[in-house]
Amino acid sequence: MSSSDAPPKLYAAQEPIFPKKVKGTFRNLKWVIMFVTLGIYYITPWIRWDRGPSLPDQAVLVDMAGRRFFFFWIEIWPHEFYFVAGLLIMAGLGLFLFTSALGRVWCGYTCPQTVWTDLFYTVERWIEGDRNARLRLWKGKWDLRKWRLRITKWIVWLLIAVATGGAWVFYFADAPTLLRDLLTGQAAFVAYATVGVLTATTFLFGGFAREQICIYACPWPRIQAAMMDEHSITVAYRDWRGEDRGKGKDREGLGDCIDCNACVNVCPMGIDIRDGQQMECITCALCIDACDEIMEKTGRERGLIDYLALTDEANEREGNPKVPVMRHILRPRTLIYTALWSLIGVGLVVALFIRSEIGLTVAPVRNPQFVTLSDGSIRNTYDIRIRNMTQGDAVFRIGLTSDEILRVDLEGGQDLMVDVPADETLLQRVYVIARPDDPAATADRTELRFWVEEFGTNERAYQSQSFIGQGTQ
Amino acid sequence: MTDQEHSNLHPDDPETTGHSWDGIQEFNNPLPRWWLWCLYATIVWALLYTVAYPAWPMISGATPGLLGYSTRAEVAEEIDRYDALNADLRTQLTEVDLAGVTQEDMPDLYNFSIQSGGATFATWCSQCHGRGANGVQASGYPSLLDDDWLWGGTVDDIHQTIAHGIRNEEDPDARWSEMTAFEGILSDEEISQVVNYVLTVSDQEADTTLAAAGETVFLDNCAACHGDNAMGDRYLGAPNLTDRIWLYGGTPEAIEETVRHSRFGVMPPWSGRLSEAEVRATAIYIHSRGGGE
Numbered sequence A: 001m002s003s004s005d006a007p008p009k010l011y012a013a014q015e016p017i018f019p020k021k022v023k024g025t026f027r028n029l030k031w032v033i034m035f036v037t038l039g040i041y042y043i044t045p046w047i048r049w050d051r052g053p054s055l056p057d058q059a060v061l062v063d064m065a066g067r068r069f070f071f072f073w074i075e076i077w078p079h080e081f082y083f084v085a086g087l088l089i090m091a092g093l094g095l096f097l098f099t100s101a102l103g104r105v106w107c108g109y110t111c112p113q114t115v116w117t118d119l120f121y122t123v124e125r126w127i128e129g130d131r132n133a134r135l136r137l138w139k140g141k142w143d144l145r146k147w148r149l150r151i152t153k154w155i156v157w158l159l160i161a162v163a164t165g166g167a168w169v170f171y172f173a174d175a176p177t178l179l180r181d182l183l184t185g186q187a188a189f190v191a192y193a194t195v196g197v198l199t200a201t202t203f204l205f206g207g208f209a210r211e212q213i214c215i216y217a218c219p220w221p222r223i224q225a226a227m228m229d230e231h232s233i234t235v236a237y238r239d240w241r242g243e244d245r246g247k248g249k250d251r252e253g254l255g256d257c258i259d260c261n262a263c264v265n266v267c268p269m270g271i272d273i274r275d276g277q278q279m280e281c282i283t284c285a286l287c288i289d290a291c292d293e294i295m296e297k298t299g300r301e302r303g304l305i306d307y308l309a310l311t312d313e314a315n316e317r318e319g320n321p322k323v324p325v326m327r328h329i330l331r332p333r334t335l336i337y338t339a340l341w342s343l344i345g346v347g348l349v350v351a352l353f354i355r356s357e358i359g360l361t362v363a364p365v366r367n368p369q370f371v372t373l374s375d376g377s378i379r380n381t382y383d384i385r386i387r388n389m390t391q392g393d394a395v396f397r398i399g400l401t402s403d404e405i406l407r408v409d410l411e412g413g414q415d416l417m418v419d420v421p422a423d424e425t426l427l428q429r430v431y432v433i434a435r436p437d438d439p440a441a442t443a444d445r446t447e448l449r450f451w452v453e454e455f456g457t458n459e460r461a462y463q464s465q466s467f468i469g470q471g472t473q
Numbered sequence B: 001m002t003d004q005e006h007s008n009l010h011p012d013d014p015e016t017t018g019h020s021w022d023g024i025q026e027f028n029n030p031l032p033r034w035w036l037w038c039l040y041a042t043i044v045w046a047l048l049y050t051v052a053y054p055a056w057p058m059i060s061g062a063t064p065g066l067l068g069y070s071t072r073a074e075v076a077e078e079i080d081r082y083d084a085l086n087a088d089l090r091t092q093l094t095e096v097d098l099a100g101v102t103q104e105d106m107p108d109l110y111n112f113s114i115q116s117g118g119a120t121f122a123t124w125c126s127q128c129h130g131r132g133a134n135g136v137q138a139s140g141y142p143s144l145l146d147d148d149w150l151w152g153g154t155v156d157d158i159h160q161t162i163a164h165g166i167r168n169e170e171d172p173d174a175r176w177s178e179m180t181a182f183e184g185i186l187s188d189e190e191i192s193q194v195v196n197y198v199l200t201v202s203d204q205e206a207d208t209t210l211a212a213a214g215e216t217v218f219l220d221n222c223a224a225c226h227g228d229n230a231m232g233d234r235y236l237g238a239p240n241l242t243d244r245i246w247l248y249g250g251t252p253e254a255i256e257e258t259v260r261h262s263r264f265g266v267m268p269p270w271s272g273r274l275s276e277a278e279v280r281a282t283a284i285y286i287h288s289r290g291g292g293e
C-alpha cells in the first residue's frame, strides 16, 4: 500500500534486461528450432520447381494477380480456398492441442517474436559481451567504444531485419526476378513498402521492444492462458524442494535453492520464476537449463525448476513419486484435439487426391428468368465457366442431360466444343431452349445437369441446375 | 482505509492506485512509457494527417489538405488512362465492318465492345429496356433478347436504331412507323371482328364466327402494312402478328386498344449524345445477348 501522498505513477520506463548466456538441453533445442524455422523462412522462396511453360518455376508462390497458390506439386485455385481454410483450422486446433498439453510452447520456441529476439540477443552478446559486460556498457558513458559497439550492433540488426523483410516479398513473386528488380530500383512500390515496413518492425520489435511485445502488445498470452488447465505442462519452481532458499555452506534447515539468481539472470522476460506462475513467462525453459547446471555443481538432483503440471505440486508435496510428463500429455482432451486435427488433415489429403483437374461452374442468368421466342419457345441463359487446371490446352464438349427434350446453343453459334487453354478458365454463355409444347416450357422448373467432357480423356465435370418455365409466372 | 481492507494484499503485491469499488482495489501496474509515447505519436500523426489530407469541414466543402490529394481527381486520372489505352480499339471500332466483329475473328475488339457496350447499356438504355435487356413486355419497351425484331436484328439494323432512334422527328434516318387509330373508321363490330381474327392468326382462343368476318376487315384495312398473311413488314416496322411476342400485350383487350387508338412508342437517338464508338459497342453488345440475327 502506498501511504505517501504522491500520486502513483501510471507509466513506467522500460527496465532493460540483460539475459545471461546459458547452456543446456532446452537451449540446444531452441538453437535447432531457430535454425530450422529461419532456414525454412529464408530459403523456401528460392526453391525452383519445373511446371513447364507459362507457369511459374517457383516451388512456393502466392500469385496474387493470377489468384493461384503454388506449393510444390500442388496448385490451389481460388475456388479451392477450403484447403487454406482447412489448414487454418488445423493450425488453430494444433495450437489448442499444444497449449493444452504443453502450455505456452509456441511462445517459448517457435513464435517469430521469440525467435528473432533470441537471434538479436545472440548478436548483442557476440558484439557487446555477456550479461556483466552489457550491464557495464549500459551504465557507462557514451564514449567512442560504446558508440562503436552500439553502431556495429545496430548495423547487424538492420541487416537481419532487411533480410527478414526482404524474404517475405519473395513469396509473392518470382524470387530471382524480384531480387534483381529490387536491387535495380524497378520493383513495384508495394514491394519496397512491404520490405520497409517489415524491416522497421523486425528491427524495433527484435532489437528494442523484445519482451514488451509479449507482455503488452500480444493477445496470445491471454488466450493461451485460457486454453491451459491444471494438467498442462508449464515451467515451474519446486518450492517445496527449494525453500527456504539460502546461500552458504551450512544448509541446515535450507532447501535446495542456493539463491544464486542464475535462473533470474538468464530469463529473457526479466522475471523470477521462483515467485510462481507469471503472465510474463513464455516457458522458454532457459531457467531450467541454468538451474540444472547449478544443481549439477552442488550435487543435487536436477529439476528444481522443471516442466511441471499444477497437479504435480499437491502430489509431490504428499511425497508421492513424480508423474511422468507423458501421463500429463496423454489425456482425453489432448487425444480429442489430436483426433480432430488428424481427421481434418486426412480429409484435406483425400480431397487433394480426388479433386478433379477440370471444373465447371454454372451461373444461371436470372434477369430475365427466361425469354419467350417468337415461336413460343422458352429460352434460359447460363454463364458457364470451364476450368482447365491441367498443364496443357484442352478441348471440352459441353452437354446437357434432362428428362425433357431441351436444345443447347452456345453464344457465337459454334458447335458444342470449346477450347480452354492450359491453366485457364473460359467463360461461355449457353442457351437452353424448350419447344413451346414441351413440358419444360410450361412447367415451373425442370431439373437439368450440365456437364463438360474433356476431349480425349473423358474426364467429366458436371453441375446441376434448373430450367425456369412459364409456370413461374 | 481500515486494516480489514488491507488483509487481502500480499506483501509482494504492487501498490494500489487508491481506487476502491465495493472493497475491490485496483493494483497499479504502470503501462510502459513508450506506450504513452506511441499514443502521443498517433495523436500528432492524426493532426498532421488532417492538415495533409482533406479533412476539416468548412462552410462550403472541406479543407483540401496540403498534399492536394483528391480521390475524385484520381478516378478521373484513371479513367483518362484507360481511355488512352483503349483509344486504338475505339478508332478501330468506328472504322470496322460491324458484322465482322466476332469472338473468333476479332476477340479484342469484340470483348472491348461487350464490356464497354454493356456499361453504356446499363447507363443509358436500362431505364427502358431493363437491366437484363428484357424490356417491359406489354408496355412497349421491347425485349432485346428474343428473336423478334420490328426493324431487323442484324448488328447493322440495331446500330441504326440506336443511332437514329424511333419516331424522332429531327432525323430523317430515324425509324418511323405509324398505325392508324381505327376508332371512328371501323365500327365497333368490325373492330371486334378484326381483333378476333388477329387472335386466331397467333393461335389464341377466339370467337370463330367473328374471326371469319374479321379476315375481310383485316385484308381491307390492315394487310397493307402487316401483310396478307399478317407476318408484318420490317421495312415499315409493322410487327408480325402471328408470333407469340406482343409489344403491347396479346390479350383481346390490349389488341383492341391498339386497333382503336394506335400506339406511338418513341426511342431517343443516341448518335450525338454518345460517341460513334459507344453506339457501335452497344449495338454489338445487344446483338450478342441472344437475339442477334
Ligand code: SF4
Binding pocket: A235, A266, A267, A268, A269, A270, A271, A272, A273, A280, A281, A282, A283, A284, A285, A286, A287, A288
Ligand atoms: S521464467 Fe524461465 S521459462 Fe519463463 S521466460 Fe523466464 S527463463 Fe523462460
Ligand code: SF4
Binding pocket: A242, A245, A256, A257, A258, A259, A260, A261, A262, A263, A264, A274, A290, A291, A292, A294, A304, A305
Ligand atoms: S538457479 Fe536454481 S538454485 Fe539458483 S536461484 Fe534459481 S532456483 Fe535457486
